[in-house]
Structure formats: C-alpha cells, structure tokens
Amino acid sequence: MTKTRVLAALIMAPLAIGGVLFLPTPWLVVFAAVLFLLALWEWLRLADVEDTLARTILLACNLALMVALVWGSRSAHGGSFALFQLVIVIGVGWWVLALLWLKHYHFASDHDSHARAFKLLAGTLAVVPAWCALAVIHASEPDGHYWLLLALMLVWAADTGAYFTGRTFGGKWFGGRKLAPRISPNKTIEGLLGGIVLAMLVALAGASLIGVDTAHLPAVAGVAAVTVAFSVIGDLYESLLKRHVDIKDSGHLIPGHGGVLDRVDSVLAALPVFALGKVWFGF
Template identity: 75%
Template sequence: MTRTRLLAALVMAPVAIAAVLWLPTGWLMLPSAVVMLLALWEWLRLADVEDTLARSILLACNLALMVALVWGSRSHHTSALPLFQLVVVLGVLWWLLALLWLRHYDFAARHDGSARMLKLAAGTAAVVPAWCALALIHASQPNGHRWLLLALGLVWAADSGAYFTGRRFGGRWFGGRRLAPRISPNKTWEGVVGGVVAALLIALPGALLLGATPAQLPGILLVSAFTVLFSVVGDLLESLLKRHAGLKDSGDLIPGHGGMLDRLDSVLAALPVFALGKIWLGF
C-alpha cells in the first residue's frame, strides 16, 4: 500500500464513519446520492458513453429516479420507505442475474448499441438499489446508523481479509484454482474464504453490541456471509466491465485508489443483500 493510498484511506474512512453515525437519514441520503452518482458517472464511461453531454443527461435521469422514489415514499414514518424496499428486492434479483453474466465473459463485450444499453441499465440496477438500501438500513429502528456501519464494516473487513489470506495462502487450499481467471486473475478462492471469516469475526461481536439476541445470531451471521459473497460479485462485475473497456481503473478521482466506483463496487452489491436480510429476519 503506497503512502498516497494510505493517506487517502485515513481521510475517507473517518469522514464516512462520522456521516453514518451523526447525520439523520434524510441528510445522509444527500451526500450518499452524490457519491453514488459519481460512481455511476464512471460506470457510464465503462459503458462506452464518452460524450460528456450524454453522460450528464443519463446521470440526471438517475437523479430524477432517486427524487421520484423519495417523493413516492413520503410518510410520517421515515423507516417505512415502501418503494425503497421494492427497489432493494429488485436490486438483489439483479445481482443474482449478474452471476450469470460473470459466467459468460464475452456477453455484452462488443462495443455496440445493444451492449451499451445493457450496461447502462446495469448501472442503474446497481447504484439506485444500493442507495435505497443504505437509507433503509440507516432509518431502521433501533440503532439503524450502527447497523449501517456494521454492514459497511463487513465489506471493509472482507476486503482486508481476502487480500491478506489470498497473499498468504492463495493457490494452496483449492488445488490452485482461481476464482475468475479471465476477469480478475489475482483473486483466489482462499481469499474469498478469508474474507468471509474476517467479516464473520466482525459480525458476531458487532451484532451483540447492537443488542441482537442469541436466537438472532445464526440469521445475522448467515446474512453477513451472503453480504460478503455478493460484495465479491460486485467487485468482479466491475472488473469485467473494466476489461471490456480496456481500462485499469474506473477513474482517477481518489489518489492512490482509482475512481469512486473502484471503492464502491463491493458496497453496491453488498448493501441490498444486507438490507433485505435485515428486513426479512427482523434484526
């Protein structure tokens, strides 16, 4: 890890944590929408939309969709957000379909109109449900802001656990099989296992500190495991798009880290899964 990368992380992490813990849900939705739309801006670049005006119009359409969801979910009970719940379910279904896309590397790889349209739709299906999930988790009672921090912590822990486990044990436990050699050659199954274990080590004490009962712990751990697995899907899908576009990073907005999408790819897939699991199991 370079010094620039470390310094950028030391600046971003406290800001993100402070925003999650201290901002009311309505106010948190504003900066989170900006961050998500910056990631979508980079996604549009990966979808071969090079024209700035076209990208601006598409971004405005997605912003309008976010505004429409807020307007349609107006209620005295902020935690209700019924349309947000529907969008989160659709988001999880989208990431299940993304698994099929990852199995077929050449699907939508051509730089033609149909491939571009598919990737544009995929961008909306990835970004808007993640934003809705963030709001749902944060607005939940009690301790929604802390549950959101735990959800993000799972992704961060999994990322670190996968990195160090993959470096130390990569290629030793699964006969040298790589996770997705054509998409991301450095990712290993050992790294996935290490990431899940690291996340569960965070999930267990975190859930107990947030007041989860012993009866709820198995469900929370199961949701946490699926959250991490889907975060891997999000990471791989962005890697696939970058390979199709012939790019190393989605952008250069964050020094040492690449683009905003490079930092959010895992989070985009993880948050809808965690939110749906939290609603379904009622923790």
C-alpha cells in the same frame, strides 16, 4: 503510491464513519446520492458513453428516479419505505443475474448499441437499489446508524481477510484454482473464504455490541456471509466492465485509489443484500 493510498484511506475512513454515525438519515441520503452518482458517472464511461452531454442526461435521469422514489414514499403520517424495499429486492435480483453475466464473459463485450444499453441498465440497477438500501438500513429503529456502519465494515473486513488469506494460503487449498481467472487473476478461492470468515466474526461481534439477542446471531452471521459473497460479485462485475474497455481504473478522483466506483463497487452489491436480510430476519 502506497503512502498516497494510505493517506487517502486515513482521510476517507473517518469521514465515512462520522457521516454514518452522526448525520441524520435525510442528510446522509443526500450525500450518498452524490457519491453514488459520481460512481455512476464513471460507470457510464465504462459503458462506452464518452459524450459529456449524453452522460449528463443519463445521470440526470437516475437522479430524477431517486427524487421520484422519495416523493412517492411520502405520506400524511411521515412516509413509508415500501417503494425503497421493492427497489432493494429488484437490486438483489439484478446481482443474481450479474453472476450469470460473469460466467458468460463475452456477453455485451462489444461496443455496439445493444451492449451499451445492457450496461446502462445495469448501472441503474446497481446504484439506485444500493442507495435505497443505505436509506432503509440507516433509518431502521433502533440503532440503524450502527447497522449501516456494520454493513460497511463487513465489506472492509472481507477485503482485509481476503488479502491476507490470499497472500498466505492462495493456491494451496484448491489445487491452484483461481476464483475468476479471466476477470481478476489475483483473486483466489482461499481469499474469498478468508474474507467471509473474518466478516462473519466482525458481524457477530458488532451485532453483540449493538445488543442483538443470542437467538438472532446465527441469522446475522448467515446474512454477513451472503453479503460478502455478493460484494465479491460487485467487485468482479466492475472488473469485467473495465476489461471490456481495457482500462485499469474507473477514474482518478481519489489519489492512489482510482475512481469512486473502484471504492464502492463491492458496497453497491452488499448493501441491498444486507438490507434484505436484516428486514427478512428481523434483527
């Protein structure tokens, strides 16, 4: 399984990096829509929507929302990202509420229509703003493709830093307290801090290579730290959904990695926060 996992990662990483760096924004947005909608398809399963027709209709509704956002952003002067930016703000607000949901573990944990409705809304609020954020970051001038790659690298660095810090120092600094023991027992506070620190270092190095002036580097580091914190919320929230339905992986599309949602859960929460921070601080 480990060899399969590594091989899949060696294939996926270059494809993701190449797409971000070399595809024009419209094409990248199309491919990202396909990827995120695949993740949403798996999300619908976690929301107890088992009927294929019902899932297809719900997926089509979210696709229609994406198309409507693109259509509504057109103008005689080439278009505006104002609608996309509004959706990004809504997405960040959703992930703040998701933190409260994580605290109240049993909220919507049953399988009735009300629980399903909450989780269906959550799926749209997670996927569509992340897609909008990807578009806004990549289209930003100058060097939007580098900024999007850096945003993704923050998530990857956080995962790496959390893994090694957690294995080395987990349970030693905070009296054995876990980050979210009922949701993800293996995650430690030490791992979270290690992931944030490594991501901040990557952010500073990446921003310097992009050419950010020194005055903006503290803002970049701060946005990176908050981005990673939200990426953990995204990961924990998907774990919560899986625990509610008692499954290990959201799907089996990626050998050794589970489903698409298992790979992008952190990214869904990270991208809107990074995009908002980038616009807010102007770097």
